[in-house]
Amino acid sequence: MGTLTVAPREESARARWERFNPIVTGDDYVESLRGRDVTVYLFGEAIADPVDHPIIRPSINALKATYDLATEDPDLATAWSPLVEQRVNRFLHIVGSPDDLVMKNRMQRRLGQLTGTCFQRCAGLDTISVLHSITYDIDQKHGTAYHRRYLDFMAQAQRNNVIIGAGMTDPKGDRSKRPSEQADPDLFMHVTRRTEHGLYVTGAKAHMTGGLNSHWICVMPTMNLTAEDRAYAIVGMVPGDAQGLTYIYGRQSCDTRALEVGDIDKGNARFGGQETLVVFDDVFIPWEHVFMDGEYEFAQDMVARFTAYHRASYVCKTGLGDVMVGAAAAIAEYNGAAAASHVKDKLVEMTHLNETIYSSAIASSHEAKALASGIFMNDAMLANVCKHNVTRFPYEISRLAQDLAGGLMVTLPSQQDFEHAVAGPILQKYFKGRSSVPVEHRARMLRLIENMTLGRNAVGYLTESLHGAGSPQAQRIQILRGMEVERKKGYAKDLAGITDPAASE
Amino acid sequence: MGTLTVAPREESARARWERFNPIVTGDDYVESLRGRDVTVYLFGEAIADPVDHPIIRPSINALKATYDLATEDPDLATAWSPLVEQRVNRFLHIVGSPDDLVMKNRMQRRLGQLTGTCFQRCAGLDTISVLHSITYDIDQKHGTAYHRRYLDFMAQAQRNNVIIGAGMTDPKGDRSKRPSEQADPDLFMHVTRRTEHGLYVTGAKAHMTGGLNSHWICVMPTMNLTAEDRAYAIVGMVPGDAQGLTYIYGRQSCDTRALEVGDIDKGNARFGGQETLVVFDDVFIPWEHVFMDGEYEFAQDMVARFTAYHRASYVCKTGLGDVMVGAAAAIAEYNGAAAASHVKDKLVEMTHLNETIYSSAIASSHEAKALASGIFMNDAMLANVCKHNVTRFPYEISRLAQDLAGGLMVTLPSQQDFEHAVAGPILQKYFKGRSSVPVEHRARMLRLIENMTLGRNAVGYLTESLHGAGSPQAQRIQILRGMEVERKKGYAKDLAGITDPAASE
Amino acid sequence: MGTLTVAPREESARARWERFNPIVTGDDYVESLRGRDVTVYLFGEAIADPVDHPIIRPSINALKATYDLATEDPDLATAWSPLVEQRVNRFLHIVGSPDDLVMKNRMQRRLGQLTGTCFQRCAGLDTISVLHSITYDIDQKHGTAYHRRYLDFMAQAQRNNVIIGAGMTDPKGDRSKRPSEQADPDLFMHVTRRTEHGLYVTGAKAHMTGGLNSHWICVMPTMNLTAEDRAYAIVGMVPGDAQGLTYIYGRQSCDTRALEVGDIDKGNARFGGQETLVVFDDVFIPWEHVFMDGEYEFAQDMVARFTAYHRASYVCKTGLGDVMVGAAAAIAEYNGAAAASHVKDKLVEMTHLNETIYSSAIASSHEAKALASGIFMNDAMLANVCKHNVTRFPYEISRLAQDLAGGLMVTLPSQQDFEHAVAGPILQKYFKGRSSVPVEHRARMLRLIENMTLGRNAVGYLTESLHGAGSPQAQRIQILRGMEVERKKGYAKDLAGITDPAASE
């Protein structure tokens, strides 16, 4: 149980919460990120005020949209929480029914439409969901009190309306070795020591979506664990400005366009995603915020349940897909090609693929089943099917959008050239298409499509669609496990007239 | 309005129902088809007793399975009907909720697993659903009493537990002409005259699935109609043995294997589909069984709603897909190849595609919305997406199953050769694979895959998947109509920073 | 070296050739098959005269077409043979240049167009090609005289204008065991004894395309062999009517339509494929016709070279693809839909896929390289790529053809119904489409598409495309072996600026 000396740095759970004020509006949220003492590296510099950094701000704006939507469309983006007996942001809501999951999916699609990027809050939401049942199940087996701690934490989180981020993916080091076998033990997050008031963790969480934009980070195992990996079986909540945290910002295609003057070439000037490496150097977690400590045998279930929720959350990409359909239709119109049958056919194909993804997601939610703790979980097979389609269809939708955009998308000069005294009028003259459409509109729409298929938000629309919530092969493994092939062999044998018992083994 | 003389052939609605006895078991159903005075042509002969014809019987067996399932699994295949206050076969149930539609889908998948073919009862079920709202809507506008007639009919149908088939597809003649413009007016079904007791129709219904196996045929328009086509705006119920009906049986790939001795080469000896041309030569319908007569403006809605229901009904193909997955897995095992990674990968791909179809179907049902009459209708976009995937994925699933089957599937000698005194032992010797697997089992499984990918049930699994409930282009047109492209353009413009009102028109 | 007693059944090479007369015309070919003392089983009966059997004859017609084409288009279907100093059928020509291979491909496509089926002669041709270099290489290593024997045999074959079939695929038994490890040694063909005049083989060759229609069968190993498998390393020529041979005919989808009256429902009444199991029970081969005997280490090369030739021979399927494009275009026209943009688009897609196959095949031939014996061999990578596309694209072409055909393809009544006194006129009335198109033409075109996508010739167009010359995974293994990944890693490292020697190993 470690030493019992209490270091001054062992900030209590209460003290941690007391630093928060309830957030109401999106602007409140932005303010809540100011003045935090966080260490952030970006382009080789420590960033003093991330909130106003032009590269970082669009990612904050995307999270801000999750607050704004709660104000503008409360039916969609808030829900009644029995826990605190008030309406709460749906990203903090404990899903109590299949309908809650469906409403979550609708909200996710809507936010995709509004931001055209990854709004970074789904992994946290799905973590909340998983912890409900996992803490309950651990308590049932081990007589622990994690579930109560969890509910207390959630009540505070709902009242303060904070953002909880998911710190899941360890760096993993040599993939052929287990956590406890790595040359460097820190390649998976682990408990370094325990005190009277809590425990300390060291390690890192890679690809942490919106890491810097979260108020709390939930650290948790990234894979199944064995008895030898017991020290790695840790789940806990850490405030984003905890002592010992370092953020190193991941770069994205075209990220520095955010530093340029003018908003056209940015494509989507307001919104962007964020991926960070979050490094934990002996970070303290008070016991009240520890939800697993050594119960390694629950790691596998935790990951499996997380993916059941999270793979359906990729329904957000259908919101981005809606933007792609709209952008492709708009640019075809600007180019004067909207009436061509092949253009309409491509829009139909984009829509068909996009709605196929949607259908798999909401089917998975509608078909959710209750777990022992009373929470509902997505149908795992359909969630995997959803995510697997997400690893394919956005690429084809993107290709079709580029097809309708035309080659100008990648040969268009810069906004500065458009605004230059000599070059500008030349560009206005030669890039005129249909007379009713301003050249600038054409440029803006092309830059949006570039943004989503090659640029900053292509990261979210394409590559993250491939790897987020597990790479394609991860889904195939789950589909293999869940496909009940023996039952299906039985159907075939029955129809083929194969009844010999010798063959049925 | 025709003459008012009552011909003796004008059988009353009551008389028509009196010829029925309530059906309880599958065997009752088979018996109910005996002794009917129907005219059926097959291979150039009038068939005296279709029930015992070896080509026809497997199609009757498939419908029998819908009765048997009601007995074996009443939760799945029956439902409580408020109309008659008793449980009724789900194929006769008026869908009162999204859950009813989801349960329908589950039953359809189950029957696909059990029969490996088209069980021919979905179009009738979806017709029942459509008529509920359409008769209601016509009454609302025209003050007619169709809805009451419909409910009376349905009460009788539920009590007698009969099969209602859908007579929808007119031969259509020259596709560039409307019904009233055709050289031969009979190329679309139309009212020829009206009497005090009812009306007469002439025409034909093509590709009628399970036509001969139905107790009642609902005739209805196949496309939108104009005022000139008023005579073609007819919906009515006709008993399958009505005077003036002629059935001409459609042939299928490998149909005559049903005439061969032995059950191996049939692949699926028990179950098959049925498509018939049903010709109506001045067939009488009493007023009680007329649900539309001239209200041409409702034809378009009727077709659109029918497709919303029916395109999701193609979820049945996921039951066949389950058989394909099972058959492919079994033959791979028989071939000794089950452990190869590419084999597992192909089974995963088959499952992924199959479950994608399933997800679109049940999503469409879960997302059903209530119509004015109180009935629920599938989400039209998702139903179209489901069917559109059905026009693609079974072909790929079939290709993968053939891949795992190996070439022997199309080079295997006949069952008679296997049973021949000289040839048989040679075949036993040389077609031995894994020692634990009888050669006959290998042959049976190969024949099942042949049956579903090239043979009799390939008709249902492939070609009907393409064209049933509308060919692929029909879904694309619906997706185009429903894709709300202006709304999506708005998302794109908003993100691209295009606010000029001139461009937003 | 076995016993030296000479059994009377040890027919000499000379005696075997003396039974042949030079074949000139297609009719000569058909005659040459009559009166042979062969044992053939089909549907449990020994067939006395295969030539006139209605199921077998279409397969003979397809081979006859290879003779007829030589007469009608000698530039395409014959070539000058330096061996016999006369023009010979191109199917017997030893390919002496890349151009010879290209001309072969053109001839194969042409025969596909003319027959719409597998004309069964390519495996034999590709065997001829392989043996040229393999016999040469064995002689170089072992000082044997196989190459001379081969050239003598080929001179006779060319002068007599015979058909040589390829007996390659052994039944294989338990796939996890090598030939010498099988419980039954006959599951791979092997030498049972040797005499002064020759040797005896026992075993079987499965899926032998056109087995019964060949004058000579070349038996050869189906896979790489080890020293333990020495007895299985046998290549030799056996006349099709040799003592000890038994043919068991493989059945195909819709094969028995050939037994029906009328030619419409057959789809393609004249042409079909043939797959047989050929059983060798102690069959004698004189030394003059033995081209490998124990040199097991050449088996792997032999198979690899065979596939390099043979996988490009699947260019024949582009001829069938041309028929599919034509049939789809014709039925769309008959249906009155030829002008629809989606119809044209589907024809373009079918053509694009078909020509992609063609390009891979002829690229492989144009890029052929000379082997030590002086013969040219297809580029192996491109031949594998060709065949791999053949395992995919015909299925999609077939799906698109079914799309354009419409559902009537699988619901059309039989020809007998069309000819029935009562049913016939009804069908004529209701299946009338565009007035200028006879209903019979529509029926015929639908039956052709059925024939090629579900029926008898779907076996050749689809399943054989998948498995002939190796199943898909076999090509993937060859592509893996040939893809030179280290060279390509070098390109990537060079561009990425990775120069550290430690990383380049």
Add this chain to the structure above:
Amino acid sequence: MGTLTVAPREESARARWERFNPIVTGDDYVESLRGRDVTVYLFGEAIADPVDHPIIRPSINALKATYDLATEDPDLATAWSPLVEQRVNRFLHIVGSPDDLVMKNRMQRRLGQLTGTCFQRCAGLDTISVLHSITYDIDQKHGTAYHRRYLDFMAQAQRNNVIIGAGMTDPKGDRSKRPSEQADPDLFMHVTRRTEHGLYVTGAKAHMTGGLNSHWICVMPTMNLTAEDRAYAIVGMVPGDAQGLTYIYGRQSCDTRALEVGDIDKGNARFGGQETLVVFDDVFIPWEHVFMDGEYEFAQDMVARFTAYHRASYVCKTGLGDVMVGAAAAIAEYNGAAAASHVKDKLVEMTHLNETIYSSAIASSHEAKALASGIFMNDAMLANVCKHNVTRFPYEISRLAQDLAGGLMVTLPSQQDFEHAVAGPILQKYFKGRSSVPVEHRARMLRLIENMTLGRNAVGYLTESLHGAGSPQAQRIQILRGMEVERKKGYAKDLAGITDPAASE
């Protein structure tokens, strides 16, 4: 015929050539671009010395590679020119045989492997090829002397070893209007006046690949023209530094990474593409360099022939595909995943798709036919098929490469962070994978894949693959025109037994 006064600016053909010195090495080429008086805008600034601009230089390097390869591998990258009786760079060689075209393809693939980008010289080469036959054909009809002028120009070009760029794509304005109907006549390039010594053109050429890096620009029509468009039927050679030219540089994804310190994040630091808008404001062309002037009826053929050559030139993308395969294999190895069966399978799929493209290209070249002028032209159908596959397969190859790369590709911090005193060691610690692989190598390989799938060279590998040499629909139109559907209908009718003459019209 315009006025006859000679302005001093009318530089003679001789004077233009006298400004060149024969280029031998790649370094000579780079030097040849220095000190030219050209007007170039980039990011709103006129660039004084483009050669040393960090964004522009990689595009010059790519062209330099075409010179370097000629030195390093003269068999591949040079050819004997009968015109000047010496070996010349293959990019200036007049293709005299199918083999010349095949060698061109091999060189293109090689340069793709070496540069990983668009080396910008193919459109010019294909223009050279087209002009040979078009000038010849015009002369034949009109008695002009264009062909002699063309040969004289080419002799000078070959002796001086210059780069000729293709100025083809006009801005086009309103797509629904012809050149002569546009509101602004300059939206298509046209002749403004003619003098004794030459003519003047005004207009612009968009998407001009490597425009700024060329010594000469060949202006030519972009589409078929009518008699009214006579002034637009102009082909001529203009030196890249001619009076009246303005270049406006197109921006590309991640272009400004070239301005950053360090070479890692650039992905491919040395090579990049270039697309420019080239504006012609009353630019003079002496008669000796005019190859078409008003013969509008040849515009269509010129475009068709250009696309036949140029669509096969997209074989270059297989060189980039080789880099993708190598990069994916390398990163899988660095990640410790190289042995996984799904990894190998994805590399095989990437290779299969890449080689399919290659096969279509070289098949098109091998099948080239001679034109009247004696030059050989690619088979048009196969060239279109090649390009159409290029519009699809690189996207899938790119997706698979991203799959194997893993999510780190889009979350990796900047090189500056890796080099930061605090952040750097943290990153080294946590991004360690297999112990034998330096973290930097992993980073470099990920950045290369990012470069080719999202970054600067994704423009060339993806979007240019879609739109260069014509967007996908352009190929579909050509395939439609060339698919000879009537001939194929004939095959189908013949096999279906349709002989009635009434149906064959």
